[in-house]
């Protein structure tokens with residue numbers, strides 16, 4: 001499965017006179033609308049860090065989404081959309097006493113947790129709050145496995161939610177995160193098994209959670225692997241496993257179980273693209289004596305493409321021959337790199353050359369696709385004097401705002 005760039009996005013990129021990050025709001029809305037259709041009844045809480053751009057957040061909130069916030073500042077940004085505070089939860093298991101108190105003052109009543117220490121702090125600084133306990137997952141099958149730092153064992157989860165009840169909190173739920181850009185249905189299956197393995201002993205103790213939070217991890221569809229082949233994410237299979245898993249868990253509990261998801265990447269990655277430009281296409285001898293071409297672009301790891309080691313973004317050179325063109329003589333193989341003085345600022349770790357037009361000249365525009373997730377949040381402030389990319393949102397058939 002691959003995604004084609006929308007006419008709106010293409011028009012907005014083509015109209016850009018200078019570098020920028022462009023979001024296609026209609027595309028994000030359409031992507032959002034597919035989730036309730038595929039997973040009926042699931043409440044979507046957008047993981048704000050994937051795209052902390054006010055216009056994008058407002059468009060999701062208007063559609064009915066809530067937010068998974070990870071800090072008081074993210075809660076404030078989420079509230080700014082006008083979303084009711086009960087559609088925002090504090091989804092970060094890592095938080096200080098001051099963070100908990102600040103969130104509570106802002107009206108947050110639902111908190112993620114994964115340790116007895118954190119639960120005690122929530123009881124003290126957000127008395128009476130609802131907590132959901134995050135279970136550990138292996139992260140296997142994901143491009144970014146979120147294991148070890150977060151999540152607890154089944155035994156710990158029972159202990160944590162029992163402690164929560166004893167300190168006057170509401171043991172309201174369980175959560176998982178299967179890892180970002182999870183590419184297997186099996187990981188989801190294992191997550192449902194882990195959830196079932198806690199729901200059952202909890203029921204024995206008279207603790208009946210009212211919801212399960214399935215976290216993020218749904219894939220983007222437009223990435224390439226390091227060799228330039230589409231990173232085929234089996235989205236349909238994953239959605240089937242999720243539907244079956246929800247039914248399975250619902251059958252295990254006495255009270256109705258609500259389901260929450262916290263997609264980030266899946267909603268925005270393929271609907272954001274970078275308009276960058278060519279610095280220079282060069283040819284030099286490498287340390288091993290071979291000659292190699294390097295294509296330097298104005299955007300790289302530190303100004304929008306932090307994830308470019310793990311995924312390859314499709315590149316489009318709109319003013320030169322199509323990069324998939326037939327005329328081999330018009331192309332050369334080049335390692336692509338960003339503009340900074342850091343050697344890590346190279347696409348694919350600088351080890352995977354890409355086919356690019358031979359005629360590329362300084363100033364030529366380049367479009368970098370499927371770059372909408374985590375672009376602004378991972379941008380540095382002025383590395384080598386390079387400012388963060390301006391961000392614009394396109395809407396409507398013309399692609400203009």
Ligand SMILES: *Cc1c(COP(=O)(O)O)cnc(C)c1O
Pocket residue numbers: 047049050068091092177179180181215216217218262263264265266
């Ligand atoms: C980052 C994050 C998400 C979003 O993950 P994606 O893989 O982008 O969908 C969801 N939940 C939590 C708790 C997160 O930290």
